[in-house]
Amino acid sequence: MKSTKGSACPVERGEEEILLRYCAGTLAAEGAAQLEGHVTSCSRCRMWVQEQQMVWRALESWELEPVTADFDAALLARIAREKEARPGWRGWWERAVGAWSGGLEWRVAVPAAALALLLAAGLAVTNPFRGEPVETAVRLEAREIEQAERALEDLEMLRQLEPPEEDKKL
Amino acid sequence: MMAVATFEHDAELMLRVRDGDAQSFSLLLAKHRGPVIHFLYRMIQNQAVAEELAQEVFLRVYRSRASYEPTAKFTTWLFRIASHVALNHIRDGKHERHQESLDGEGTEGIGRQVASRAPTVEQEMVRESRLAEVRRTVESLPAKQRAAVLMHKYQEMDYAQIAAALECSESAVKSLLFRAYETLRAKLAHLAGRG
Ligand SMILES: [Zn+2]
Numbered sequence: 001m002k003s004t005k006g007s008a009c010p011v012e013r014g015e016e017e018i019l020l021r022y023c024a025g026t027l028a029a030e031g032a033a034q035l036e037g038h039v040t041s042c043s044r045c046r047m048w049v050q051e052q053q054m055v056w057r058a059l060e061s062w063e064l065e066p067v068t069a070d071f072d073a074a075l076l077a078r079i080a081r082e083k084e085a086r087p088g089w090r091g092w093w094e095r096a097v098g099a100w101s102g103g104l105e106w107r108v109a110v111p112a113a114a115l116a117l118l119l120a121a122g123l124a125v126t127n128p129f130r131g132e133p134v135e136t137a138v139r140l141e142a143r144e145i146e147q148a149e150r151a152l153e154d155l156e157m158l159r160q161l162e163p164p165e166e167d168k169k170l
Numbered sequence: 171m172m173a174v175a176t177f178e179h180d181a182e183l184m185l186r187v188r189d190g191d192a193q194s195f196s197l198l199l200a201k202h203r204g205p206v207i208h209f210l211y212r213m214i215q216n217q218a219v220a221e222e223l224a225q226e227v228f229l230r231v232y233r234s235r236a237s238y239e240p241t242a243k244f245t246t247w248l249f250r251i252a253s254h255v256a257l258n259h260i261r262d263g264k265h266e267r268h269q270e271s272l273d274g275e276g277t278e279g280i281g282r283q284v285a286s287r288a289p290t291v292e293q294e295m296v297r298e299s300r301l302a303e304v305r306r307t308v309e310s311l312p313a314k315q316r317a318a319v320l321m322h323k324y325q326e327m328d329y330a331q332i333a334a335a336l337e338c339s340e341s342a343v344k345s346l347l348f349r350a351y352e353t354l355r356a357k358l359a360h361l362a363g364r365g
Contacts, residue, residue, distance in 0.1 A: 017344055020351060026328070051359035055351065058304050058358045059323050061297075065217045067207050072199055075225050079232055 011044045023052040180244030188235045199228060205325060206252050212320050213256040215309055223259055227252045242334060249335040253317050260313045300361050307357045315350035322347055
């Protein structure tokens with residue numbers, strides 16, 4: 001146990017990464033059992049694992065706020081508005097709505113979403129969440145333009161999404 | 171087995187979106203909206219901004235449907251977009267603008283939540299201060315380390331997936347995670363000792 005080279009201690013070997021995987025529960029059962037034997041007898045590793053588990057628990061205590069109820073409606077309304085602005089997309093949308101057997105819900109949902117968005121824009125004047133409320137509408141317009149400009153950038157980025165990692169694993 | 175089934179299912183849905191099926195987009199949205207918003211919230215620590223950025227993420231998913239190829243696991247692809255959006259937002263310095271409202275509305279909101287169910291005022295305060303410390307510490311991490319930890323801890327993504335999402339090597343991910351957890355251990359490990 002004294003020699004770093006032949007040591008079974010990940011901390012001594014500078015290979016704490018295996019302890020991280022042990023704590024995350026992503027080690028294979030056999031490796032985990034073996035490491036557990038070491039951890040119970042090694043104070044340095046035990047300390048490391050305890051601290052990591054405390055971090056784990058601290059992160060798990062982080063509660064989240066619920067998602068705004070009209071999130072989907074707002075998104076669908078934005079998509080619908082984009083289609084208005086860019087007729088090339090309209091065909092896809094109309095085919096999609098027409099092809100889908102539950103299309104009725106969309107036909108209701110999209111205008112409803114648009115209405116919700118209008119209401120939201122109106123409410124934004126007094127909405128404490130947003131910083132400069134009166135400018136909201138103007139800024140939305142500016143954002144639309146910015147987003148359209150970003151579409152090309154997106155395409156470029158998404159084209160680079162070829163993942164050799166997945167192939168390597170097979 | 172689960173992973174394979176999920177992979178095929180999500181990718182299949184996305185291919186249907188590509189072919190014009192609006193319902194498949196709704197299904198993907200319903201399934202991934204929560205994880206994406208939560209990831210962005212933990213990155214930015216402002217709920218309203220996180221939701222705005224999540225809208226952008228799904229808009230990008232939608233816009234790129236025509237060129238979508240199921241070469242990666244769908245969630246990896248999705249979190250690549252989400253990371254990209256979050257890191258851009260932070261890089262552009264938009265992040266700082268929200269600091270005021272973060273302290274204001276955020277803490278107040280937590281206080282209210284806790285008040286409705288915690289037994290004593292003292293326990294509330296301890297809990298609140300612990301949560302604030304967790305948030306502050308995570309926020310203090312460099313953005314890429316933060317993204318790596320959040321995907322590792324909350325999305326349970328493996329190194330290869332995180333590497334693909336952050337456009338770096340697996341060894342870079344190991345290093346990001348190692349440094350991030352080192353900081354977190356140094357700053358948060360004492361929290362558990364407080365009961
Ligand atoms: Zn050891």
